[in-house]
Amino acid sequence: MFPPYYVTNLDTQPERWQRMEKVSQFIGRPITRIPAASPSEFKNKSYFSEQLQRPLSFPEIGCFYSHRKVWEKILSGPSPYAFVFEDDAVISPKITTLEEFLNKESFSFDIVHIENPRKGPFFLT
DSSP states (O other): OOOOEEEEEOTTOHHHHHHHHHHHHHHTOOOEEEEOOOGGGOSOSOOEETTTTEEOOHHHHHHHHHHHHHHHHHHHSSOSOOEEEETTOOOOTTHHHHHHHHHHSOOOOSOOOOOOGGGSOOOOO
């Protein structure tokens, strides 16, 4: 069984979604679009991050709300895990190697966050 692949994408960025549809064909896995949160959906207009020790920007707040939509989708689905990407992600076809590993092994993690270290601060959990 393949895990679901989810991509957050703003309604105002259809060209990014079109690119992700091509990525889906390239990696051989279906990708489900989750509409990203827009500022009008924000319950609070400002948040302070204890982890980062600074206020979050509007894009960061939007990212949080968008990913929360995906977490809710994962929790309501049958798969024990899913892959979650933003619409500018570069995904290798070798992602299926990770799928195979996760299907064979038992694991105990909640989130694995992988990001390009040249893009800025990153962490693995």
